[in-house]
Amino acid sequence: MSDRIKKFLDSGTLFVWLCGTAVAASLLMVGGVLLLIMINGLGFFWPHALVEMTLTDGTHVLGELKGEEVIPHSETPEFPEGKTRVRLKVGNRDLYGLDFRWVDTDQITSADFPKDVAAFERREWGNFYGRIREVSRGEAVVASGNQEGWKALQPLIERANDLHDEIEHLQRDVIGDINYEIEETRLRIRELGLQGQRETPEVAEFQADTNRLETRYRKHVETLRALSRKLDEHSVLLVETNGREKRLVVGQIVKALRPNDMGFFEKMLRYFMNFWSVLSEEPREANTEGGIFPAIFGTVMMVLIMSVAVVPFGVLAAFYLREYARQGLIVRVIRIAVNNLAGVPSIVFGVFGLGFFVYAVGGTIDNLFYPEALPTPTYGTGGILWASFTLALLTVPVVIVSTEEGLSAVPREYREGSLALGATKFESMLRVILPCALPGILTGLILAVARATGEVAPLMLTGVVKLAPALPLDHHFPFLHFERKFMHLGFHIFDVGFQSPNVEAAKPMVYVTTLILVMVVIVLNLSAVALRNYMQKKFKASAV
């Protein structure tokens, strides 16, 4: 008997099973995480049905059904399973104070999905669920009743959105440009002042420029006011399910939907539109509503800058360690140190980045090149460049290690073959060894990108903000503004999920942001992998 057990153990079957189980468990966990994020994140875009309930006390509740659970400690002899309750998103924060509400199941007398209720997405206060009583222009009623009002409202909302776009364009592009130029001129004047020029013709010219710009500015502000007044022209009187009224300016409404009246394809269309608007729009309402475009942009750009910084740096270091340095105790110690660097908590790098890049390097740059802007720091404060550099520092060990592995995998025959043809060591490295080590280098890049996209802590010290006024890339020369602060998906998750005033309402946004962060990581990684495969194919035998 024990013989058979021994045989079984020796055969390795048990070991194979153990290995398989470990793999399966890992896959299950990864899959579970992704599934959870997908379900919660992707569901967010779907136009949910609105349920209207009548309760035993005669009041009504209208909202999106969000879940059902057993009331804790509610088990009684009649209900051995316990009573249940449902959670509803009832919106109307301005009226109710809270977006969510629990309703005990046994309180509900009837529930229905009326086709005539609408969900209004507003620029403030979250959603409103209810019906329309009347639409008016100023004091005059244009349409009354739910049906008439709905028809009248749709084109008005469209027009209001167009107006909003126009206002936004005016504010951000036109007035933003003027402000930018005024600031630039101010700095020029200050610069001349620092050089001791105060009354020269040059200064006067700049002064005149400023005055011209300010006149233009005032004109545009006038236009802006006119547009805003137009937005306030129409208003709509809404009623919530219990009859309480609420007057809303149409300009406040982003969109109005009747989800119970929509077909599957209409919902599908709406789903993709919602998805797209989250990807492409700017956040609203303390980041809990609207889109996350600036955060996606900031994340990608930061990773790109980091890659550009980390690869040459890491590759040069690895080349030195592997090809030039004498392999001895010192190199071994350096190698161990580099490996351990990868294990240092990331916040430590953040502190270093703040102290070294931001204060020391940035401060010096400000003193030398931007004295006219002081005391407002230009580079002497957190910015996308410093954040990227900090992450580059954090990921450089990975690049060094994989480049070294790539280098050591280059066969000795290639080196000798190249030298035997009269190449110097440098020429051999450039023309034979580097191309052969490229897959290793790119593997390092892949690992670095994966690590850098997920890192948040060091960024909080070196340049990430909750809401950045401008993207680090725009049409003002020199286009890339490395000194600007930026938004980041990882930080966005933290901010929306844990720092926002209305955590419950922000929860879907957390999942959506997480989902998109995961997608960004995957896309960035896949592009690096594709790059590596392309390079590898270039150096492998072509299929003949």
Added chain:
Amino acid sequence: MASSERSQDNNSKITVEETNFFYGEKQALFNVALTVPTHQVTAFIGPSGCGKSTLLRCFNRLNDLVEGARLIGRICLDGKDIYDPSVDVTDLRTRVGMVFQKVNPFPKSIYQNVVYGPQLQGIRRRSVLDGIVEKSLQGAGLWEEVKDRLHHSALSLSGGQQQRLCIARALAVNPEVLLMDEPCSALDPISTAKIEELLHSLKEQLTVVIVTHNMQQAARISDLTGFFLMGELIEYAATKTIFTNPSDSRTEDYVTGRFG
């Protein structure tokens, strides 16, 4: 005996004078002295680890790469000491080409492999390079087989073709000496025959030194043969002499297959 007589006269290409070679503490060559004549094929034979490769790699100073390697003695190419500090090593290596035991075309196209050396010398003109590629590949007997796919990867060739590509690559820089360290040990008999044939024609242009483990091969292709044992040059004479009438009994034992 004609060959050994010739090696005494001015036709000597490489002269090795009382050379000792060390890998750190370990001595690999003991008082080796020999002369390699011009336009001849010289073969080095001997059991594994006897120092044949070491001596060969001394001729193009590839041993410089080995940490702790040290040479005491004198090796001259055309009468000039190649270990003299004034010698430009890269220049020496273009004069003394090498083909390795392990087939090592670079993971680039056939064309790029051949022009690698010439490009290092600063030749950039496309027409010149094209000419070099054709001539070198013809010299290595590979032109007809690859002329239609010069821009395919060198790694898509067969083992024998790859080795001939390595020869073409070495020929492309117009070397005066070609060192071959067991060039056929990884190849099939047909490829081996092709390379042996090649050696006969190469002899016209340059001097060949070849290391081989194959007695018949040495007998077939070489004019002179040196027999090494434990880092010592036991006997060095015309190939016919070595194989038919060796003066040292250890040589006789080795070539007749009684040991090694």
